[in-house]
Amino acid sequence: MDAEAFRKHGKEMVDYVADYLEGIKDRRPLSNVDPGYLCKLIPEQAPEDPEKWEDVFGDIERVIMPGVTHWHSPQFHAYFPTSNSYAAICADMLSDGIACIGFSWMSSPACTELEVVMMDWLAKMLQLPKDFLSGGKGGGVIQGTASEATLVALLASRSRTLLKHSDTTDSGDRTDALTMSKLVAYCSDQSHSSVERACLFGAVRCHKVESDENEQMAGSSLAAAIASDKEKGLIPFFCVATLGTTPSCAFDSLQEIGPVCEEADIWLHIDAAYAGSSFICPEFRPLLDGVEFADSFNFNPHKWLMVNFDCSAMWFKNATYVVDAFNVDPLYLRHQHQGHAPDYRHWQIPLGRRFRSLKLWFVLRLYGIKALQAHIRKQVNLAHEFEKLVVVDERFQVTHPVMLGLVCFKLRQQSNEVNKLLLTKINDDGRIHMVPSSSKGTYFLRFAVCAVNTELSDIQFAWKVIQELASTVLTESKTGVKDQPKLL
Amino acid sequence: MDAEAFRKHGKEMVDYVADYLEGIKDRRPLSNVDPGYLCKLIPEQAPEDPEKWEDVFGDIERVIMPGVTHWHSPQFHAYFPTSNSYAAICADMLSDGIACIGFSWMSSPACTELEVVMMDWLAKMLQLPKDFLSGGKGGGVIQGTASEATLVALLASRSRTLLKHSDTTDSGDRTDALTMSKLVAYCSDQSHSSVERACLFGAVRCHKVESDENEQMAGSSLAAAIASDKEKGLIPFFCVATLGTTPSCAFDSLQEIGPVCEEADIWLHIDAAYAGSSFICPEFRPLLDGVEFADSFNFNPHKWLMVNFDCSAMWFKNATYVVDAFNVDPLYLRHQHQGHAPDYRHWQIPLGRRFRSLKLWFVLRLYGIKALQAHIRKQVNLAHEFEKLVVVDERFQVTHPVMLGLVCFKLRQQSNEVNKLLLTKINDDGRIHMVPSSSKGTYFLRFAVCAVNTELSDIQFAWKVIQELASTVLTESKTGVKDQPKLL
Known part of the structure; x- marks a missing residue:
């Protein structure tokens, strides 16, 4: 497809998307195809020669739509929402057109710099403590998902803890192995499954604290869990507090958990994947009180803030831990401005990254x-x-x-x-x-x-x-x- | 922005993208802004009231473009290529319009099923051994990046190894800690930095094998490294062979490394991030000979196969290891068809995922x-x-x-x-x-x-x-x- 064809077909796709979303109410929200339905509708291998646009375009309704569960139908009430807005789609088109890879500042300065400013904009909208804003040790970054944010926080805190315990007479390697075997992370039994997965990935114990009758993790329960683990010789190092749990939208008590983590020198990560967007409203902001105790905080604008997936906003109070923990810097990625602007590849699991801050910029400005x-x-x-x-x-x-x-x-x-x-x-x-x-x-x-x-x-x-x-x-x-x- | 506005502005964006790419030669390929240029050009906070489309649209040239490094300029010769095609952009627009989250088959069957078939199409184009195709234990999945593919392979193989060694009289926990402390992964000193990072994330030793004068990892060097580590009581478990290294596009000798890994019962992962796309040409396919020894294989269609980032293709010979290793299944994600189709959330780090196979489908069909x-x-x-x-x-x-x-x-x-x-x-x-x-x-x-x-x-x-x-x-x-x- 050349530019001329794109000018035509891209516009057809714009209309298709608008038609789809305008007519979505007429579609069954939950697809009812049987497993394996799709492979019967298309060939077993890719074509040797190009197919016509009309044939591909026509196959959207024939092949794809029967198997789509329509998350943007007003009759869809499953899981939690995922965002979709025309403003974000326009921004994504631009991001796709530019198609730069923003792993370092130098690889496309606008990609990094707009992200820094957008994360500050968002932080101010949520009235996050200043520690989380750029300019000092803190700052924000767009992750793909809340799962990744939890994992990054866990790995950064694991690294911080290993560093703290490596100052012994023993050899580094053996000390680390010993420390690793004693590390224990905390979350409530209501936390998202991704917390347990992060512990599996990070090879650390996961202590699920029993939630109270309101499905909240209470400070006293967390404190008791920590005390009991310490008695066993374990090393508590990380805690995930959830604001708006997936099962029932319960809120862990930050005001109680925060001081417990501070006292025990535990990294506190807040997962507010769904609820976080609501904190832009003054009447819901009290639900975030206690965020000042957190080392990292995350919510998903792609869930409830009109920004299409993927856009998971994460802030660190001190980004040094994550940067230092996983900074492996080969020559082909170095540049003359290192240190003057964040190189976001150190803040995340993947190396490559798209220009996702454009979505935030478009949405925040076009909605207000x-x-x-x-x-x-x-x-x-x-x-x-x-x-x-x-x-x-x-x-x-x-x-x-x-x-x-x-x-x-x-x-x-x-x-x-x-x-x-x-x-x-x-x-x-x-x-x-x-x-x-x-x-x-x-x-x-x-x-x-x-x-x-x-x-x-x-x-x-x-x-x-x-x-x-x-x-x-x-x-x-x-x-x-x-x-x-x-x-x- | 409502549907009517999107029909207008979405089409303006189509034209902007076409104009941008048609005129890209006139732009300086490497941006020469100074760090901090962008924050001077935009306000310090998000607007309370909506801004006009014209103002946002106009800011692309004023704010963004000066800071863009133009990866699609024919004067850009840095790193490796990243793909950009009009066909893929059209598919991404559709993916954004549907905006489903494909973490389970049920959450949008088409999202999973098209991915299964597209990964089979690709596997056939690369003449991968049948073990890697769907239908048996194997299969493919779209990851975000090669870094994530390496990490997923490492974690799956770590889990497989821990399982193998947990069959002792000791308690599971202590045995795992002991085993963990002895695990060692292999790559060459020419491997991508993401391999070392995956080892850091996975908390395992990384043994960088010295490459030969052609910057290839030779089978004999790997065998010697394994033997020496075994003598020290370590447990070799994972090896990354690179086809097309980032520094110089060197190829590790699969035909030598494969049998060494097989003999040592080590999980062999192939990272062909850049070079992989070339294997669709019969004359380059011999570079992949020896792939039959691999447990997992990865390359990036988003680098060189006209599919926009992110689309990193990964195959497992036996996906059971990765599914079993990290399957944490809460009730809200279960569905009646479990087991009849892959639930891709178990194959990757994040939970959420976009409808990325549409990009492959459009590109493979519209180009052939x-x-x-x-x-x-x-x-x-x-x-x-x-x-x-x-x-x-x-x-x-x-x-x-x-x-x-x-x-x-x-x-x-x-x-x-x-x-x-x-x-x-x-x-x-x-x-x-x-x-x-x-x-x-x-x-x-x-x-x-x-x-x-x-x-x-x-x-x-x-x-x-x-x-x-x-x-x-x-x-x-x-x-x-x-x-x-x-x-x-």
């Missing part, structure tokens, strides 16, 4: 802070509207406090099996899509307000579907009609 | 295999044309065999300092951009054929620039005029 706040508020309000609907139907109960855009609920006094059956029926029915969760033995349904174009009528529609299917499930469970749940 | 082969051949031919120019100028010498699109050379019988000075002058001059490398004490210049629209005239132009500046440098070095190199 007020419109982004309004978006968050609207979605939280919709969650509360849904909560009201659940509350007035006595067959149901809301299982967790509705903090932001997630409502957790279940059929009151019904077994996990019956609630599983309800979820299965909802997804088999196909008019809306949701996923379940469970906590302390109780299975529940999660209703997340996701798509940016979700309106009150969509919430009401979803609730009608749920009520209708609940009636069927309750009748069946009374009459003993068996219907094995297919979907967990 | 023959055109992609022609692209590779043309760029290799241009490198040989450049080589000829170097050879006929007696002041220069080619320092390494020209295997693909990279020519390494230096001023004959001149010190490293003088060669550094030449590179500095080239980049200060600004008409072309290159980076250096060094090996076994010798500093040299790397001339990579990068941009897809590079023509013979660009090669000739670059050589004229180099010759002209070499004359200046040689005169200065004879007359003793001092000019400290600024650029390493």
Whole structure:
């Protein structure tokens, strides 16, 4: 495809994307293809000769769309939201056009510098402590995902701890191995699975602290866990506090956990992947109080701040630890300005990186802070509207406090099996899509307000579907009609 | 920005990207801004109210472009190429429009299934052994970068090794710690820095095997390193062989290394980040002979196969190791079709993932295999044309065999300092951009054929620039005029 063809076909794609998003309500939110559907629709190998644009373009509807789960349908209420905005798409087009690789400042200064400033803009929007801003030892960086942010924080803190313990008479290697074998990281039993994975990757113990009745990690529980591990001769070094857990959007108590980590000299990382975007609203900002105790903080603008995946914002109070820990500098990557600007390759797992700050720049400017706040508020309000609907139907109960855009609920006094059956029926029915969760033995349904174009009528529609299917499930469970749940 | 505005502005961006790439030759390939240039051009915080599209759009030229190093300029000859094609940009627009998160099959079946088939298409184009194709234990996955592929391979092999050694009477934990402390990974001293970083991340020893006079890791050197480590009580477990090293595009001898790894029961990972794309041409495919010994193989279509970053293709002979090693499965990610299709979240570090296989699908179909082969051949031919120019100028010498699109050379019988000075002058001059490398004490210049629209005239132009500046440098070095190199 040459420039001329791109001017034509690129514009067709612009229209296709606009058409798709404008008409998304007419598509089944959860794809219902069977595994292996796609390989039957396309050849077994790549073509020798070029195919026509029209054929490729036409195959989007024939081959791809049947297998797409439409995350931006207002009938999609699964997981947490992922962002999608026209502003971000335009920025991504520019990023793709420039297609520079920003591993060092020199490799494309704008790529690094815009990221530095955008991370400062965001930090100010969240009222992060000044320590996290650029100019001193701190600063922000765009990671791909929250999983990577957690891993980077864990590895940096592991390196800091190994360094601290290597000052012995023993040989470096053996000391490190001994220290490594004693390291223990903390999170709550409600933390995202990526924390446990980060511990596996980093080859350190993971101590999951039992959450309290509100599914929060309490300072006292963390302190007790640390004390017990120290007694065993272990070395506590890292703790992840979650603000807005994936199962139920619970908030660990930063004000309690912070001092415990400080006292124990433990690196505190905050994972606010979903909830973080809400902190741009003054009324939600108190949920972040205690962030001053953190060594690193992360949230995903790609979840709830109108920036398309991937854009996971991470800040360090002292970036030296991560830079020093993994700085392996070959000649072909060195340049004359080293040290005067961040070389972001030292701040992340991969070497290469796209020009992702353009997405932030476009979104923040084309919306402005007020419109982004309004978006968050609207979605939280919709969650509360849904909560009201659940509350007035006595067959149901809301299982967790509705903090932001997630409502957790279940059929009151019904077994996990019956609630599983309800979820299965909802997804088999196909008019809306949701996923379940469970906590302390109780299975529940999660209703997340996701798509940016979700309106009150969509919430009401979803609730009608749920009520209708609940009636069927309750009748069946009374009459003993068996219907094995297919979907967990 | 609503759909209507996007239909207008998205198309303006299409034209901007086409204009940018059509006019890229008029821009200085290496940006010459000073660190901190950008923060002076934009406000210190995000706007409260939305800004006009025209203002944001206009700032691309005012704010961004001065700081861009133009990787797609035919005068850009640094690092290795990174791909950029209109076909891939169109696919990325679609991916951004759909904006699904493909962490499990269920979360968007098309995202997983197209990736499975595209990785099979690619595997067939490279004539990979059948073990690497889907359908059995093997299969491919798109990673973000080669760095991540190396890390994933290392972690999977570490897990496999720990499992093998945990079958003792000792407690699991202590045995693992002891085993961990003895693990040793191998690569050559020419391997990419990401291998050493992967070892740091994975907390294992890295044994850099000295390369031979051709900068290849020989089987005998690897065998000797393994034997010596075993004598010390260490546990060899992982080896990275590089096909097309970054410093000089040297090829480790797979045919020698493979049997050594097999004999020692070591996981062999092949990093062919740059060179891999060339293996679609029958005449370059012999460079991959011996791949049948590998447990995992990786190359970057985003480097040389017209697919925009990020798209790093990785295959496993047995994916079970990586899936089992890091499978941490919470309820909200489970679904009824588990086990019938890959859930790619287990194959990679992050949880979230974009719909990247669309890029491969569009590129492979809109170009076809023959055109992609022609692209590779043309760029290799241009490198040989450049080589000829170097050879006929007696002041220069080619320092390494020209295997693909990279020519390494230096001023004959001149010190490293003088060669550094030449590179500095080239980049200060600004008409072309290159980076250096060094090996076994010798500093040299790397001339990579990068941009897809590079023509013979660009090669000739670059050589004229180099010759002209070499004359200046040689005169200065004879007359003793001092000019400290600024650029390493």
